[in-house]
Structures are given as structure tokens and as C-alpha cells.
Amino acid sequence: MxxxxxxxxxxxxxxxxxxxxxxxxxxxxxxxxxxxxxxxxxxxxxxxxxxxxxxxxxxxxxxxxxxxxxxxxxxxxxxxxxxxxxxxxxxxxxxxxxxxxxxxxxxxxxxxxxxxxxxxxxxxxxxxxxKPNKPDYKLPSSLSKLINFNANSVQKGEKLIIIGGGNSAAEYAVDLAGQNEVTLCYRKDKFTRLNDTNLKDIEEAGKSGKVKLKLGIDITEVLDENGKIKINFTDGTSELYDRAIYAIGGSxxxxxxxxxxxxxxxxxxxxxxxxxxxxxxxxxxxxxxxxxxxxxxxxxxxxxxxxxxxxxx
Ligand SMILES: Cc1cc2nc3c(=O)[nH]c(=O)nc-3n(C[C@H](O)[C@H](O)[C@H](O)COP(=O)(O)OP(=O)(O)OC[C@H]3O[C@@H](n4cnc5c(N)ncnc54)[C@H](O)[C@@H]3O)c2cc1C
The missing domain is CATH 3.50.50.60 (FAD/NAD(P)-binding domain)
Structure with missing residues (x-):
């Protein structure tokens, strides 16, 4: 410091x-x-x-x-x-x-x-x-209301995926985990850019299961499945979410x-x-x-x- x-x-x-x-x-x-x-x-x-x-x-x-x-x-x-x-x-x-x-x-x-x-x-x-950074892959325009670049539109109870490994991503995940089911997806296998407080908070939330951590996994595709967000991951899995928040810099x-x-x-x-x-x-x-x-x-x-x-x- x-x-x-x-x-x-x-x-x-x-x-x-x-x-x-x-x-x-x-x-x-x-x-x-x-x-x-x-x-x-x-x-x-x-x-x-x-x-x-x-x-x-x-x-x-x-x-x-x-x-x-x-x-x-x-x-x-x-x-x-x-x-x-x-x-x-x-x-x-x-x-x-x-x-x-x-x-x-x-x-x-x-x-x-x-x-x-x-x-x-x-x-x-x-x-x-x-302006916020966007991912390289295409995001379906039909889901534009549900794919956000900040947490302002989140509704209580929604199943969320937060994408990113910086302080904003970690803070959104920890703050929202009290009222939502939250997954945090970060392409690197460990957090290297977090301040001490956020690192401690997200690690604790990950250990206790409050936040589901998908580390070392990236997204290959985002699709509209009957109005829900379907995400395909590099580990071959896929999952549906109500809302996605990209926190990958450039707010x-x-x-x-x-x-x-x-x-x-x-x-x-x-x-x-x-x-x-x-x-x-x-x-x-x-x-x-x-x-x-x-x-x-x-x-x-x-x-x-x-x-x-x-x-x-
Ligand atoms: C097309 C155009 C023509 C213009 N012509 C004139 C003119 O002839 N005369 C005149 O007086 N004014 C002109 N202006 C207005 C002038 O350019 C702006 O008033 C001036 O640039 C504002 O300065 P700023 O330092 O507040 O912001 P900016 O010039 O926008 O600089 C902000 C800087 O902050 C950086 N930054 C942003 N977020 C972060 C972050 N989170 N962390 C670290 N860094 C960050 C950015 O990368 C950027 O370098 C013009 C503007 C435009 C768009």
C-alpha cells in the first residue's frame, strides 16, 4: 500500500x-x-x-x-x-x-x-x-433487459450469474447472495485483483456455499431459451439463469x-x-x-x- x-x-x-x-x-x-x-x-x-x-x-x-x-x-x-x-x-x-x-x-x-x-x-x-466493457461473444438482443452491466435492476429471488473477477464482481456477488441465488464465474482459477476485504468476503461466501464459485471456467455461448438466459461453459456444462451481470471493467x-x-x-x-x-x-x-x-x-x-x-x- x-x-x-x-x-x-x-x-x-x-x-x-x-x-x-x-x-x-x-x-x-x-x-x-x-x-x-x-x-x-x-x-x-x-x-x-x-x-x-x-x-x-x-x-x-x-x-x-x-x-x-x-x-x-x-x-x-x-x-x-x-x-x-x-x-x-x-x-x-x-x-x-x-x-x-x-x-x-x-x-x-x-x-x-x-x-x-x-x-x-x-x-x-x-x-x-x-462505458462498460462487453464480452467478445455475442449476447442475444432479445435478452438485453436481463443481461446487465451493473446490479441496479436485480429483483429479489432471481437466479443470478455474475461474470468477472474484480472488486465490482466480488462485491455484487457477496451483497446479492443474501436475497438471490448467486453464481460468480471468473475465467481465471484464482482472484488476483481483489482488495483484502473483498478477497476475504468472497472466499468465505464461496466456502459456505452462499455464492457458487465457477473459477477457471469461461463462457462459450449465451442463448435465449424461452426468455431465460442459457449459458454454455468451457467445462461442457450449461445452466439457465434469470439475470446475468457482466462486471468486467469499464463502468x-x-x-x-x-x-x-x-x-x-x-x-x-x-x-x-x-x-x-x-x-x-x-x-x-x-x-x-x-x-x-x-x-x-x-x-x-x-x-x-x-x-x-x-x-x-
Ligand atoms: C468531439 C468533441 C469535441 C470537443 N471540442 C472541444 C473544444 O474545442 N474545446 C474545449 O474546451 N472542449 C472541447 N470538448 C470537451 C472536452 O473534450 C471535455 O470537456 C474534456 O475532455 C473533459 O475533460 P475531463 O478531464 O473532465 O474528462 P476526459 O477528457 O473525458 O478524461 C477522463 C479520463 O479519465 C479516464 N478514466 C475514466 N474512468 C476511469 C477510471 N475508472 N479509472 C481511471 N481512469 C479513468 C479516461 O480514460 C480519460 O482519459 C470536446 C468534446 C468532444 C467530445
């Missing part, structure tokens, strides 16, 4: 901006990015050569941060943010998707597949473009916020105060995640200034 002052989740402009402002205030900070490069919204959604405007859709264009972002192109904007990371010597960790954060006494624990961090404060800057931003205990309104916008602090004291939101329809690069940079000014008071 590594101890830092501040963990920032998401290395888009808001996350990078917040990291730079924190570093300038003398904080020990780590920036966690799920992809293997920075700024996924720029890279995935901007066309090559796209003009990037500082004044965007009527948002505040007065940049109060220390990253010298000006009008440019996709390429020059990426260069500006990459340069800022290097110049300020930011500790950035790639392939580090955060699934949720946990509060323990005074501090927070943030877990990624590679490392856990203990910190006093967290800034969530994950944007609004995330939506709203799921992420809810898992952190942050209240969201019916548009998926988190509640936060004038310092961008959410209802969970110590967790802040910055950039697009703190808006209904997305904001702008300058707004994200200014959020980092507001939060770090508040944290340094």
Missing part, C-alpha cells in the same frame, strides 16, 4: 490540471489512468487535425490554471498536456482503472489492478465518456460515483459544493463528470485550481 496526499482518478485535462496544481502546492500526488495513454476523450473522439477552441460552447474561457492551454489542434493540445506532465514530474500510472474507492477511518483506499493507495483526498476526473461514470457513495441527481450529475467537494467529505469532482452534458477544457483546468486552493487553506 502506497501512501500519498491526493489520488486523482482520470488523466484527461481536468485530472492532469488538478495534478499540476496539487504539485505546485507541494502535495504528494498520484494520477491514475485506466488507458495506456493520457486524454482518452481527445484521442478517441477528436478527429485528427481537429481545431480545439479555448472558448467552447459558451463556457468560461479564462484559464486560471498553470497549464498554458491556448487555441490549437488535437495534436498541439495533446502535446501541451503531455509537456505539463513531464515538466511538473507528475507520478502518472497507466492501465490503472479504479473501480471505486473505500473510506477507512480517516483515510481512503484506492485500488487498481496494479497497486493500492491510501490517501486523505481524492479528485474524480473521469469524464462522462466511459459508466454514474455507476462509479454511486459506488463511491456520491449522490447523483436524475441526470447523473453528482452533488457537490462551491469547492467541488461531493457529499462524501474528502472526495472532489472535476471536469466533465461534474456537469450534465460535459463542459470544456478550461472549466476542467479551473476545477483543479478551485479544489487545490481549498485543500491548501
Amino acid at each position: 502506497k501512501k500519498v496526499d491526493l489520488v486523482i482518478v482520470g488523466a484527461g485535462p481536468a485530472g492532469i490540471g488538478a495534478a499540476v496544481e496539487a504539485k505546485l502546492k507541494g502535495k504528494e500526488v498520484v494520477l491514475l489512468e485506466k488507458a495506456n495513454e493520457t486524454c482518452q476523450t481527445f484521442r478517441v473522439f477528436y478527429k485528427d487535425g481537429k481545431r480545439v477552441d479555448k472558448e467552447y460552447k459558451g463556457h468560461d474561457s479564462n484559464n486560471r490554471g498553470h497549464i498554458p492551454f491556448e487555441d490549437g489542434t488535437k495534436e498541439s493540445t495533446l502535446e501541451t498536456f503531455e509537456k505539463a506532465l513531464k515538466e511538473h514530474n507528475i507520478d502518472i500510472q497507466f492501465s490503472s482503472e479504479v473501480e471505486s474507492v473505500k473510506k477507512t477511518n480517516e483515510n481512503f483506499i484506492v485500488t487498481t489492478p496494479k497497486q493500492s493507495y491510501e490517501c486523505q483526498n481524492i479528485i474524480i476526473a473521469i469524464g462522462r465518456m466511459g 459508466t461514470p454514474v455507476d462509479f460515483l454511486q459506488k463511491c457513495g456520491i449522490q447523483v441527481d436524475d441526470k447523473g450529475v453528482p452533488s457537490f459544493d462551491e469547492n467541488r467537494q461531493s457529499n462524501v467529505k474528502g472526495i472532489f469532482v472535476a471536469g466533465d463528470i461534474a456537469s450534465k452534458n460535459g463542459s470544456s477544457i478550461v472549466v476542467g483546468l479551473n476545477d483543479g485550481v478551485i479544489i487545490n486552493d481549498f485543500l491548501s487553506k
